[in-house]
Amino acid sequence: MKQPVKVGIIGSAGYTGGELIRLLLNHPSAEIVFAHSESNGGNLVSDVHLDLLGETDLRFSDSLTQDIDVLFLCVGHGNARKFLTNHKIAETVRIIDLSQDFRLEANASFENREFVYGLPELQRAAIKSARNIANPGCFATTIELALLPLAQKDLIKTEVHVNATTGATGAGQNPTATTHFSWRNNNLSAYNIFQHRHLAEIGEVLSQSSGVQPQINFIPQRGDYPRGIFATNYLKSDLSLEEAYSIYESYYAEHPFTHVSRKNIDLKQVVNTNRALVHLVKHQDILLIISMTDNLLKGASGQAIQNMNLMFGLDEKAGLNLKSIVY
Known part of the structure; x- marks a missing residue:
């Protein structure tokens, strides 16, 4: 039997750190060596992540060890690079960073590491x-x-319009005026209109596939629910609906977590899972693509574990067979 992958987590008291712990505790081939938190060192993990009460006796660590195979960085944007500057991590330790610090090609190198x-x-x-x-x-x-x-088929010939709504957990655990329940409940608002920080990342990825970076008009919204992203993406297209479905179903045929549905979809189908769902609608010359994920799982910790599985030659779905909360 293979030895389990030894895991360390930095920033384990936040939402993404908590989700990593929850998933890794039930992973068949992983072992949590430490869950680091400067502010919670010595405290029970289940005292912070209340969903883990009865699941583990693990305590937060305020120190690090290099006796691990992979290190997850669940820190705020800009803090991953600072952490690696201040802590010399052995080259034998692989790193999975959940911040935005290394996503763009221009920032993908750090000392002798390439992300x-x-x-x-x-x-x-x-x-x-x-x-x-x-x-x-x-x-x-x-x-x-x-x-x-x-x-991939070079079929984005016009600007793309995107409206996407995210749950409150997308803003992180530290409370702010726009995450406080009395403001968020029964409310809806747009923010960072046309200027969201993920736009550069999206544009770069799409240009790598087609050689052309499309104009994306992105309006992000804050939803009045805890988790999940619901996005409507549309553009002009000469494709028929059947042609479009054929392209999407072929592209995702070998990918276990992204599914194309010919029936309309709703957010509860992906909440608490590592799945992404896609549904297509054609109206005159407009192709609409509805897409959705759980922002804490396929949008963060679940995808991080999916990447860990691939890096270590494990079953890609290991530890990620999760049921959606459909009712």
């Missing part, structure tokens, strides 16, 4: 041989999966 963009539906082979992964953003994952089949 591979970790979207399996785009470059599974590169991930398998990678030493370091830049895990994609949640909005980026949802929108890229909607558009990649068209980009």
Whole structure:
């Protein structure tokens, strides 16, 4: 029997760190060596992540060990690079970073480390041989999966319009005015209109597939629910609906977590899973692609474990057979 993959987690008291712990505790080939948190060192993990009460006696660590195979960085944007600057991690340790610090080609190098963009539906082979992964953003994952089949065929000829709504957990665990329940409940708002930080990431990925970076008009919204991203993406297209479905079904045929549905889809079908769902609608000369993910799983921690599985030659779905909360 193979030895389990030894895992360390930095920033394990936040949402993505908590989801990683939850998934890794039930992973058949992984062992959590430490879950690091400077502010919670010595405390029970289940005192912070209440969903883990009765699941584990693991305590947060305020120190690091190099006796691991992979290190997950669940820190805020800009802090992963700072962490690696201040902590010399052995070259034998692979890194999966969940921040945006290494996602763009211009920022993908750090000292002697090269980070591979970790979207399996785009470059599974590169991930398998990678030493370091830049895990994609949640909005980026949802929108890229909607558009990649068209980009690969060079079928994005016009500007793309995207409206996407995310749950409150997408803003992180630290409370702000726009995540407080009394503001968020029964409310809806747009933010970072046309200027969301994931746009550069999305544009770069699509241009890698087609050689052309399309104009994307992106309006992100804050939803009044905890988790999940629902995106409507549309553009002008000469494809018939059947032609479009054929392209999408062919592209995702070998990818276990992204599914094309010919029936309309709703957000509860992906919440609490590592799945992405895609549905197509054709209206006159407009092709609409509805896409959705759980922002904490396929948009963050679940995809990070999917990447770990590929890097270590494990079953891609290991630890990720999760049931959606449809009722």
